[in-house]
Amino acid sequence: MKHYQTIIEPFRIKSVEAIKFTHREEREAALREAGYNVFRLHAEDVLIDLLTDSGTGAMSAAQWGALMQGDESYAGSRSFYRFRDVVQDLTGFRHIIPTHQGRAAERILFHSVLKPGQIVPNNNHFDTTRANIEVEEAEALDLVIPEGRVPALVHPFKGNVDLAALERLLAERGDRVPLVMVTVTNNSGGGQPVSLENLRGVRALCDRYRKPFFLDACRFAENSYFVKLREAGQGQRKPKEIAQETFRLADGCTFSAKKDGLANIGGFLAMNDDEWAERARNLLILTEGFPTYGGLAGYDLEAIARGLEEVVEEPYLRYRIRSIEYLAEKLLAAGVPILRPAGGHAVYLDARALLPHVPPLQYPGIALLNSLYLEAGIRGVEIGSVMFGLRPDGSEVAPAMDLVRLAMPRRVYTQSHVDYVAEAVIAVAQQRERLRGYRIVSAPKLLRHFTAHFEPLA
Ligand code: F0G
Numbered sequence: 001m002k003h004y005q006t007i008i009e010p011f012r013i014k015s016v017e018a019i020k021f022t023h024r025e026e027r028e029a030a031l032r033e034a035g036y037n038v039f040r041l042h043a044e045d046v047l048i049d050l051l052t053d054s055g056t057g058a059m060s061a062a063q064w065g066a067l068m069q070g071d072e073s074y075a076g077s078r079s080f081y082r083f084r085d086v087v088q089d090l091t092g093f094r095h096i097i098p099t100h101q102g103r104a105a106e107r108i109l110f111h112s113v114l115k116p117g118q119i120v121p122n123n124n125h126f127d128t129t130r131a132n133i134e135v136e137e138a139e140a141l142d143l144v145i146p147e148g149r150v151p152a153l154v155h156p157f158k159g160n161v162d163l164a165a166l167e168r169l170l171a172e173r174g175d176r177v178p179l180v181m182v183t184v185t186n187n188s189g190g191g192q193p194v195s196l197e198n199l200r201g202v203r204a205l206c207d208r209y210r211k212p213f214f215l216d217a218c219r220f221a222e223n224s225y226f227v228k229l230r231e232a233g234q235g236q237r238k239p240k241e242i243a244q245e246t247f248r249l250a251d252g253c254t255f256s257a258k259k260d261g262l263a264n265i266g267g268f269l270a271m272n273d274d275e276w277a278e279r280a281r282n283l284l285i286l287t288e289g290f291p292t293y294g295g296l297a298g299y300d301l302e303a304i305a306r307g308l309e310e311v312v313e314e315p316y317l318r319y320r321i322r323s324i325e326y327l328a329e330k331l332l333a334a335g336v337p338i339l340r341p342a343g344g345h346a347v348y349l350d351a352r353a354l355l356p357h358v359p360p361l362q363y364p365g366i367a368l369l370n371s372l373y374l375e376a377g378i379r380g381v382e383i384g385s386v387m388f389g390l391r392p393d394g395s396e397v398a399p400a401m402d403l404v405r406l407a408m409p410r411r412v413y414t415q416s417h418v419d420y421v422a423e424a425v426i427a428v429a430q431q432r433e434r435l436r437g438y439r440i441v442s443a444p445k446l447l448r449h450f451t452a453h454f455e456p457l458a
């Protein structure tokens with residue numbers, strides 16, 4: 001076929017769901033009722049929901065069909081073996097342990113191997129990863145390259161690990177490091193990819209210091225497509241081949257099937273080490289379920305198996321990466337400060353740069369997020385001082401960035417939805433001087449962003 005410029009959605013729509021339009025006064029009341037925390041809104045009161053790309057994607061007709069093939073046997077279900085074979089073909093890992101979602105894999109891994117006082121390095125830990133390490137009284141250390149901490153700076157692999165810093169850690173305090181993690185793509189750092197070259201560097205250091213290397217692989221397919229687009233010598237390879245190589249550089253992974261599994265729920269923990277796997281399975285049985293279902297229904301395992309096959313298809317990934325970039329381009333053209341380049345699953349607005357008059361501990365991300373909801377019924381998420389500003393000792397410090405993430409659910413919104421989002425963000429940016437900060441009225445100690453109550457400052 002002739003190569004046209006327009007990259008279209010590589011699907012047609014078989015089933016639709018209406019979205020609800022609201023008036024500004026209704027949104028004001030809803031937000032007040034929610035304690036000015038968009039996590040607490042009724043989703044029905046949101047017009048375009050970019051809170052997360054996790055579990056919010058549209059399954060394909062083939063996935064819905066696969067649901068009917070689900071074998072609900074308690075032990076040894078046929079659906080488990082289909083799931084295991086697909087995951088093993090992709091990752092090459094020996095032990096495949098299903099879990100109900102990514103954080104269950106994290107909890108089981110960390111609870112079975114971490115001791116208090118230990119350190120787990122990563123490019124950037126995601127919130128649940130960090131929390132599951134801190135709850136074991138261990139330290140979650142972020143070692144992304146310096147470029148990865150500067151929103152406006154353009155770099156092809158902003159998710160890369162600072163290999164010199166990792167080497168220093170392993171040389172000086174290696175006895176306290178039980179494993180090394182890398183998140184692909186680096187969600188907390190802007191959905192930015194990690195290059196194969198960098199992953200090989202991590203592998204070499206892990207070999208030298210005899211440390212297991214685990215991937216937080218939630219968005220492995222998006223990472224693989226960035227590698228194809230941006231890394232020298234990778235342009236001719238299939239995304240699946242790149243993904244297979246990525247996994248084979250590691251000793252194990254945690255995975256949330258709610259992202260690049262194209263499923264609404266699910267995940268897995270996978271690894272080569274027999275002893276760690278044994279410990280993980282014992283814990284799994286205690287809290288998740290028998291090792292051939294791990295808290296999932298047989299039909300979930302079928303949906304994930306099919307999703308993992310669809311997610312590495314090239315027309316899908318081309319459209320996926322392009323649709324995020326399209327939104328980023330519109331915002332940049334209008335002068336809205338965003339984290340550059342665009343991430344694989346989201347555009348991250350730079351709230352700190354947009355609202356210099358709101359200090360980090362008055363939560364510029366919340367100010368921006370809430371006006372976007374009031375203006376246009378759009379919901380995003382703060383990734384900044386609320387999510388990451390609270391230390392385990394209870395003190396508050398501003399993290400490197402205050403971002404508002406607009407995450408795109410997979411295969412859900414069309415180009416006109418994206419045009420609407422761009423128009424709304426630009427309208428809010430034009431009123432930037434009017435936006436005010438917030439204070440926290442009440443919040444729990446761990447993962448406070450989910451349930452905190454806020455109050456607008458006068
Ligand atoms: N790791 C990363 C990098 C993630 O982005 C997430 C979830 C998890 C682990 C945990 O997986 O939700 O299945 O338990 N991220 C979602 C988000 C929630 O909105 O980015 P989970």
